[in-house]
Amino acid sequence: MTMNADKIDKVIDELHINEKKVLKGLESAGLEAIPEEIVETQKMNIKAVMSAAGILESRGLIEVQKDEKNVVSLTDDGKQYAQEGLPERKLLKSLGENKSIPMKDIGQKTNLEPSEVKIAIGWLVRKKWAKINQGIVEITNEGLNSLNTQSDDEQVLDKLMDAQKILMDPTKIIKDSFNLGFNLLKQRKGIINVKKDSQYLLKVTEDGKAVIDKGIDLTYTVSQLTHEQLKTGSWKSLKFRSYDINAEHPETFPGKIHPLTRIIEEIRNVFLNMGFTESSGNILESAFWNFDCLFQPQDHAAREMQDTFYIKNPQYSKLPDNDIVNRVKDVHEHGGSTGSEGWNYSWDREVAKQSVLRTHTTCVSARFLEEYEPPLKMFSVGRVFRRETITYKHLPEFHQVEGIVAAEDINYKNLLGIIEEFYHKLGFKVRFRPAYFPYTYLSTECEIYLPQKESWIELGGSGMFRPEVLEPLGVETPVLAFGLGIERLAMLKLGISDIRMLYKSDIGWLRDLPVSDGVKLK
Numbered sequence: 283m284t285m286n287a288d289k290i291d292k293v294i295d296e297l298h299i300n301e302k303k304v305l306k307g308l309e310s311a312g313l314e315a316i317p318e319e320i321v322e323t324q325k326m327n328i329k330a331v332m333s334a335a336g337i338l339e340s341r342g343l344i345e346v347q348k349d350e351k352n353v354v355s356l357t358d359d360g361k362q363y364a365q366e367g368l369p370e371r372k373l374l375k376s377l378g379e380n381k382s383i384p385m386k387d388i389g390q391k392t393n394l395e396p397s398e399v400k401i402a403i404g405w406l407v408r409k410k411w412a413k414i415n416q417g418i419v420e421i422t423n424e425g426l427n428s429l430n431t432q433s434d435d436e437q438v439l440d441k442l443m444d445a446q447k448i449l450m451d452p453t454k455i456i457k458d459s460f461n462l463g464f465n466l467l468k469q470r471k472g473i474i475n476v477k478k479d480s481q482y483l484l485k486v487t488e489d490g491k492a493v494i495d496k497g498i499d500l501t502y503t504v505s506q507l508t509h510e511q512l513k514t515g516s517w518k519s520l521k522f523r524s525y526d527i528n529a530e531h532p533e534t535f536p537g538k539i540h541p542l543t544r545i546i547e548e549i550r551n552v553f554l555n556m557g558f559t560e561s562s563g564n565i566l567e568s569a570f571w572n573f574d575c576l577f578q579p580q581d582h583a584a585r586e587m588q589d590t591f592y593i594k595n596p597q598y599s600k601l602p603d604n605d606i607v608n609r610v611k612d613v614h615e616h617g618g619s620t621g622s623e624g625w626n627y628s629w630d631r632e633v634a635k636q637s638v639l640r641t642h643t644t645c646v647s648a649r650f651l652e653e654y655e656p657p658l659k660m661f662s663v664g665r666v667f668r669r670e671t672i673t674y675k676h677l678p679e680f681h682q683v684e685g686i687v688a689a690e691d692i693n694y695k696n697l698l699g700i701i702e703e704f705y706h707k708l709g710f711k712v713r714f715r716p717a718y719f720p721y722t723y724l725s726t727e728c729e730i731y732l733p734q735k736e737s738w739i740e741l742g743g744s745g746m747f748r749p750e751v752l753e754p755l756g757v758e759t760p761v762l763a764f765g766l767g768i769e770r771l772a773m774l775k776l777g778i779s780d781i782r783m784l785y786k787s788d789i790g791w792l793r794d795l796p797v798s799d800g801v802k803l804k
């Protein structure tokens with residue numbers, strides 16, 4: 283099957299100068315040549331020819347045939363034998379017409395070296411030129427007949443002497459006289475050398491022919507720009523090799539921002555766009571800001587060691603001004619001036635001073651309210667900590683987004699509207715259920731719908747801060763507040779079923795995520 287014209291043009295366009303030269307060389311050699319010939323005609327080195335041939339072969343333009351040959355030549359000893367004759371020939375000659383001679387006399391009566399005598403007798407017998415009878419060497423008729431003729435091995439010896447080397451095909455076993463002679467010589471050590479040698483033959487294929495027929499322009503095409511070309515300006519006259527966007531390439535894994543970070547950024551953008559101011563607090567917090575100022579009684583279950591991480595060092599954190607501390611104490615003990623009864627116990631300053639890892643970001647909202655005057659809209663994102671057993675949907679450490687809106691005419695309906703709007707912007711449908719928090723009334727839990735599971739899952743709490751919270755902070759307007767978990771939202775957005783995957787260093791699934799989902803990061 284041959285290529286169409288478009289394909290031919292594309293192939294030509296992609297050929298490197300060396301590949302073009304090899305094709306040129308093959309064209310002038312009649313579509314078939316050994317690499318050495320291309321080296322000659324195209325003035326290339328053998329390495330360049332071979333690597334270009336490899337590429338041409340991979341593109342189907344040529345075929346590279348490999349021919350393994352044995353190169354046979356004579357050793358120095360072999361050459362000496364070729365000149366002086368093999369020992370058995372020397373012995374036969376020096377015996378002349380003598381048909382027999384005792385073995386022990388051979389040394390004296392012939393001109394053979396002592397070391398040759400044994401070999402000579404051995405081969406005389408092997409070649410059936412002589413027999414040994416009770417210590418006497420007797421020349422046979424065959425021996426006499428061969429006085430004036432060359433045996434097979436002697437002929438090969440002569441040929442090798444003349445030709446210096448002879449190529450033999452190792453895959454073919456030929457029973458001609460050359461091979462017989464060659465095998466005989468090989469049985470004697472140190473006469474002939476056999477080396478393997480690969481010979482390549484480059485043959486143009488039909489596709490290659492089509493490319494050659496189209497005409498190959500030897501203009502140098504550059505695949506890489508060098509410093510030199512830029513400096514001298516020679517790049518202006520160069521022809522550049524076009525990109526092959528289909529070329530094989532190693533798989534790469536670009537760095538990307540972790541999806542959880544991205545979702546946090548997306549959430550931040552939503553609130554910033556809704557006109558909220560961003561704030562933040564500390565991970566290490568006093569029980570006062572985490573619990574007490576939120577009207578959470580000091581014997582509340584959530585404060586217990588099994589739910590909250592208490593810190594040994596620093597064991598205690600600083601409390602704010604006595605004013606606010608005393609107002610909080612008042613509210614806890616008997617409701618302050620809110621009209622509420624409070625919790626009716628004796629509030630302990632030491633308990634409020636304990637250091638904790640914040641269990642929610644609501645403490646950020648409390649601190650903000652203490653510092654700023656309504657009207658205000660504030661959100662914060664941060665890590666919170668709870669003594670949870672790790673499961674597919676629980677982590678002892680996770681993120682919350684927390685927010686408050688404080689203004690004269692703010693009400694519970696606004697709260698539901700804001701939460702609905704927030705989830706809507708992230709692509710979720712939300713519903714509300716009544717709930718209880720010590721610091722809000724009315725209180726609600728929000729749930730979002732999971733189409734895959736056809737069920738609702740709880741994502742966070744919210745409510746209107748109680749007067750017992752607002753009064754000590756000096757806030758006179760209503761305040762709506764919410765605190766929503768982020769990891770569960772991330773699970774839904776990313777379609778993962780185990781929350782732990784968000785914190786695993788196993789990057790397998792992260793590799794499959796797109797590099798960007800279009801969320802702008804600062």
Ligand SMILES: N[C@@H](Cc1ccccc1)C(=O)O
Nearest residue numbers: 642644743744745763764765
């Ligand atoms: N702090 C609550 C959420 C909440 C925030 C604000 C008001 C009401 C509830 C939680 O962590 O679950």
